[in-house]
Amino acid sequence: xxxxxxxxxxxxxxxxxAVTLDCTYDTSDPSYGLFWYKQPSSGEMIFLIYxxxxxxxxxxxxxxxxxxxxxxxxxxxxxxxxxxxxxxMYFCAMRELxxxxxxxxKLTFGQGTILTVHx
Amino acid sequence: xxxxTQSPTHLIKTRGQQVTLRCSPISGHKSVSWYQQxxxxxxxxxxxxxxxxxxxxxxxxxxxxARQFPNYSSELNVNALLLGDSALxxxxxxxxxxxxxENEQFFGPGTRLTVL
Numbered sequence: 001x002x003x004x005x006x007x008x009x010x011x012x013x014x015x016x017x018a019v020t021l022d023c024t025y026d027t028s029d030p031s032y033g034l035f036w037y038k039q040p041s042s043g044e045m046i047f048l049i050y051x052x053x054x055x056x057x058x059x060x061x062x063x064x065x066x067x068x069x070x071x072x073x074x075x076x077x078x079x080x081x082x083x084x085x086x087x088x089m090y091f092c093a094m095r096e097l098x099x100x101x102x103x104x105x106k107l108t109f110g111q112g113t114i115l116t117v118h119x
Numbered sequence: 120x121x122x123x124t125q126s127p128t129h130l131i132k133t134r135g136q137q138v139t140l141r142c143s144p145i146s147g148h149k150s151v152s153w154y155q156q157x158x159x160x161x162x163x164x165x166x167x168x169x170x171x172x173x174x175x176x177x178x179x180x181x182x183x184x185a186r187q188f189p190n191y192s193s194e195l196n197v198n199a200l201l202l203g204d205s206a207l208x209x210x211x212x213x214x215x216x217x218x219x220x221e222n223e224q225f226f227g228p229g230t231r232l233t234v235l
Contacts (some may be wrong), residue, residue: 043207050220105174
């Protein structure tokens with residue numbers, strides 16, 4: 001069964017510094033996608049970045065980058081130049097793509113990491 | 120463009136009652152998924168619907184049911200409510216079913232259900 005583990009319940013970072021949020025995963029499916037979402041206190045899940053299991057390069061989206069180490073089954077999120085608005089809950093999630101790339105949409109989420117950015 | 124909308128925003132029910140939550144996907148999106156997020160945990164997958172058919176189901180009891188309408192909106196029904204059903208219920212829509220970023224799931228703001 002697929003599983004996502006986020007071992008950091010909470011992280012603190014100084015404004016303008018970089019921070020890494022850890023995520024490890026477990027799957028027997030060779031084809032999968034990894035996602036990071038941000039959830040502010042309002043509750044809405046905001047998509048940040050995606051990494052496919054066959055992607056050769058680490059994904060980047062603006063200040064977000066994903067440190068993908070396939071052999072270690074880790075997909076850490078790096079946020080550069082932290083801003084006060086980055087304070088939120090962050091979730092790592094995985095979707096197994098299965099045969100033919102049809103996954104029926106199921107995302108498996110980790111427990112989340114609360115990030116607090118200090119001024 | 121309007122994002123995913125959910126109604127109601129908040130709901131308070133008592134044990135044993137039934138509840139219906141509603142979701143309208145982004146225009147053009149044909150797939151809707153439902154997730155339950157208990158306080159302090161990550162969301163758990165409940166259902167996915169595509170073209171009005173159930174295409175995925177999570178590990179939830181039969182008290183949970185859903186449907187998708189011809190306009191691709193969706194309802195989640197929960198019968199015989201238990202205290203443990205108190206959670207944020209999130210709806211997500213996507214263009215289709217394939218698992219890559221082209222079918223990224225866009226989440227709504229959620230419905231917060233409290234069962235007393």
